[in-house]
Amino acid sequence: xxxxxxADALERFTYYGVRFFCALVLLFLIVxxxxxxxLSFNAxxxxxxxxxxxxxxxxxxxxxxYQNIWDSQEWRLSIKNxxxxxxxxxxxxxxxxxVAALGLSQRHMPFKGAIMGLLISPMIVPLIISAASMxxxxxxxxxxxxxxxxxxxxxxxxxxxxxxxxTATLVGFDENLTKASASLGANPRYTFFKVTFPxxxxxxxxxxxxxxxxxxxEVVVVLFIAGTEQRTIPREMWSGMREQLSPTILAVATxxxxxxxxxxxxxxLLRRRSDRIRGVVE
Amino acid sequence: MxxxxxxxDNMQVNDPQLKGKLKKAERFLKIRALLLVAPLVLFVxxxxxxxxxxxxxxxxxxPILVDNMPQAAALIREWGQVxxxxxxxxxxxxxxxxxxxxxxxxxxxxxxxxxxxxxxxxLTTKSARKLGKYTGDDYKTYxxxxxxxxxxxxxxxxxxxxxxxxxxxxxxxxxxMQYNAKGEIVPQPEDRxxxxxxxxxxxxxxxxxxxxxxxxxxxxxxxxxxxPSSKSNLxxxxxxxxxxxxxxxxxxxxxxxxxxxxxVNSLLLYLGIISEPLDMMYNxxxxxxxxxxxxxxxxxxxTYSVMKSISPVYMHAARSLGATPAHAFIKVYFPQSLPGLSxxxxxxxxxxxxxxITPALVGGRTGQMISNLIAYHMQTxxxxxxxxxxxxxxxxxxxxxxxxxxxxxxxxxxxxG
Numbered sequence: 117x118x119x120x121x122x123a124d125a126l127e128r129f130t131y132y133g134v135r136f137f138c139a140l141v142l143l144f145l146i147v148x149x150x151x152x153x154x155l156s157f158n159a160x161x162x163x164x165x166x167x168x169x170x171x172x173x174x175x176x177x178x179x180x181x182y183q184n185i186w187d188s189q190e191w192r193l194s195i196k197n198x199x200x201x202x203x204x205x206x207x208x209x210x211x212x213x214x215v216a217a218l219g220l221s222q223r224h225m226p227f228k229g230a231i232m233g234l235l236i237s238p239m240i241v242p243l244i245i246s247a248a249s250m251x252x253x254x255x256x257x258x259x260x261x262x263x264x265x266x267x268x269x270x271x272x273x274x275x276x277x278x279x280x281x282x283t284a285t286l287v288g289f290d291e292n293l294t295k296a297s298a299s300l301g302a303n304p305r306y307t308f309f310k311v312t313f314p315x316x317x318x319x320x321x322x323x324x325x326x327x328x329x330x331x332x333x334e335v336v337v338v339l340f341i342a343g344t345e346q347r348t349i350p351r352e353m354w355s356g357m358r359e360q361l362s363p364t365i366l367a368v369a370t371x372x373x374x375x376x377x378x379x380x381x382x383x384x385l386l387r388r389r390s391d392r393i394r395g396v397v398e
Numbered sequence: 399m400x401x402x403x404x405x406x407d408n409m410q411v412n413d414p415q416l417k418g419k420l421k422k423a424e425r426f427l428k429i430r431a432l433l434l435v436a437p438l439v440l441f442v443x444x445x446x447x448x449x450x451x452x453x454x455x456x457x458x459x460x461p462i463l464v465d466n467m468p469q470a471a472a473l474i475r476e477w478g479q480v481x482x483x484x485x486x487x488x489x490x491x492x493x494x495x496x497x498x499x500x501x502x503x504x505x506x507x508x509x510x511x512x513x514x515x516x517x518x519x520x521l522t523t524k525s526a527r528k529l530g531k532y533t534g535d536d537y538k539t540y541x542x543x544x545x546x547x548x549x550x551x552x553x554x555x556x557x558x559x560x561x562x563x564x565x566x567x568x569x570x571x572x573x574x575m576q577y578n579a580k581g582e583i584v585p586q587p588e589d590r591x592x593x594x595x596x597x598x599x600x601x602x603x604x605x606x607x608x609x610x611x612x613x614x615x616x617x618x619x620x621x622x623x624x625x626p627s628s629k630s631n632l633x634x635x636x637x638x639x640x641x642x643x644x645x646x647x648x649x650x651x652x653x654x655x656x657x658x659x660x661x662v663n664s665l666l667l668y669l670g671i672i673s674e675p676l677d678m679m680y681n682x683x684x685x686x687x688x689x690x691x692x693x694x695x696x697x698x699x700x701t702y703s704v705m706k707s708i709s710p711v712y713m714h715a716a717r718s719l720g721a722t723p724a725h726a727f728i729k730v731y732f733p734q735s736l737p738g739l740s741x742x743x744x745x746x747x748x749x750x751x752x753x754x755i756t757p758a759l760v761g762g763r764t765g766q767m768i769s770n771l772i773a774y775h776m777q778t779x780x781x782x783x784x785x786x787x788x789x790x791x792x793x794x795x796x797x798x799x800x801x802x803x804x805x806x807x808x809x810x811x812x813x814x815g
């Protein structure tokens with residue numbers, strides 16, 4: 117929307133005022149994230165810009181905090197743990213979630229609303245309540261302080277995202293396609309892998325990425341149910357931030373920002389692809 | 399589509415055999431749909447719903463005396479709280495304390511009694527030790543001689559409160575109330591009233607975060623919805639990148655920004671706007687600023703998707719009929735954008751009311767919220783019943799808000815980026 121030529125002074129003021137205000141809001145959103153990137157290259161163990169950094173002195177910058185991550189046993193373990201737990205939880209959430217979403221989108225599904233509410237609830241209940249509940253229960257069934265326990269907990273937190281994205285993809289799904297496949301002699305399994313799945317794949321993958329991001333960023337449940345063996349990246353950052361702030365945290369943060377940018381771009385591409393497949397025009 | 403599909407109920411068939419067949423086929427489809435959902439439902443029940451119910455059960459379950467001194471508990475339940483208990487209760491309690499000391503449960507019993515009435519821990523452990531050597535049969539006189547607190551109504555009221563298997567004391571404590579010596583519900587002493595204040599502070603901070611999100615997010619969502627898509631897609635990245643960035647990364651970013659030698663203070667000092675660093679971290683300001691930043695995308699995204707569907711012709715029509723821009727906005731545009739805005743605002747409020755990480759890291763002492771108190775009781779003070787009662791109260795607030803949200807938009811309409 118551009119400013120019409122006949123706009124009066126007040127309209128001009130509002131037009132530019134809104135734009136100026138929005139620019140400030142965008143700065144508010146993005147500056148804090150961008151500012152930690154240069155700080156992670158600080159040669160000094162400070163959380164602030166040194167004089168040398170402001171003068172763009174090459175000596176004031178260093179990679180020592182990245183070296184620190186690489187050298188530290190704890191950080192390396194936590195990266196490994198985050199990847200293992202994240203991928204296992206994602207596979208679990210994705211498999212169970214996709215199958216359930218297929219059932220939920222069927223016309224004949226009874227109690228649809230209630231079941232949907234139940235499956236979405238892990239997203240709504242405050243994390244501290246979920247974490248404390250799981251702590252008591254998992255201790256009793258010997259799942260606390262095990263990889264399996266953390267994976268199951270993270271899977272259940274990721275399930276709402278898979279359900280939401282996959283059911284959204286299934287909304288525009290044409291049931292005649294599966295009927296056609298069946299009438300041509302395909303069995304249900306063949307129909308699923310050759311007809312249904314390729315069409316809902318973008319939704320499944322973006323749901324999986326959401327689930328992975330949830331697990332990759334989760335710390336409250338880990339604080340309650342994980343042992344030292346299962347410490348993840350966020351858990352390591354949490355203790356780093358509570359005890360003493362070292363720029364190593366900022367180096368890890370920078371790596372995570374790069375990682376989340378990649379995730380974001382993938383999800384956006386998938387979303388557009390899914391819209392295109394389903395014939396939704398922007 | 400669903401109306402055109404024949405089902406057993408809406409089809410005008412007179413052939414009962416065909417009707418039966420159709421019903422059977424439908425039942426088969428229903429069962430198939432249920433079977434697809436069943437594994438996930440069972441998984442969610444096992445890892446989430448069941449643990450949650452069990453934890454909430456702790457907020458009313460109170461087995462300590464019933465399990466450890468059943469006879470004494472049964473007698474105390476009958477006691478009328480009018481005058482001191484008789485010899486029967488004294489002797490049962492006295493004997494039970496000795497047994498508890500032998501079985502090493504006296505510490506747990508004492509702790510639990512102490513949370514009802516302070517001083518009970520030392521009274522029970524001390525008396526149990528001396529009662530172990532007592533061989534007479536006049537427990538009442540002996541115990542009154544041991545410690546004059548055995549002659550106080552408050553002591554026995556603490557026993558009375560804990561004598562039933564189910565109790566409301568944790569919920570009363572969560573709302574700054576307690577039972578007095580006569581068994582009536584009264585407010586806690588003033589120096590112990592912290593939970594209502596905490597709840598109000600949590601609501602206040604959540605409301606502030608929501609209001610800031612609305613103020614910052616509404617104009618931006620509007621601009622994004624009216625810009626040509628080449629520009630808005632690019633700007634949308636700036637909204638989505640924080641949304642995808644780790645919570646801890648964003649929290650640490652705000653520590654960098656707001657600490658006393660941080661970016662904001664250095665900049666303000668350099669510009670000469672302030673002469674001393676401002677205290678913006680480890681207090682309520684830090685919590686509110688960081689949480690607004692973290693939750694802003696949750697307001698922008700639903701508002702944007704509703705605004706995107708508002709056709710510009712309504713505003714043009716209003717203007718051409720003579721409305722001023724402000725009037726047209728208030729009467730025509732704003733009401734149409736309200737569903738998205740209110741959905742986003744409720745979502746932000748729901749998420750912020752249960753926030754734990756950010757207040758714990760940047761809130762300092764004054765910026766803590768109810769979740770932090772729950773964590774404290776679960777992990778540090780180990781008063782699980784009270785923690786569970788606080789969690790139950792928080793959960794009720796969240797579920798009510800979620801119900802409203804569901805009414806407004808429907809759970810399946812939840813938009814993710």
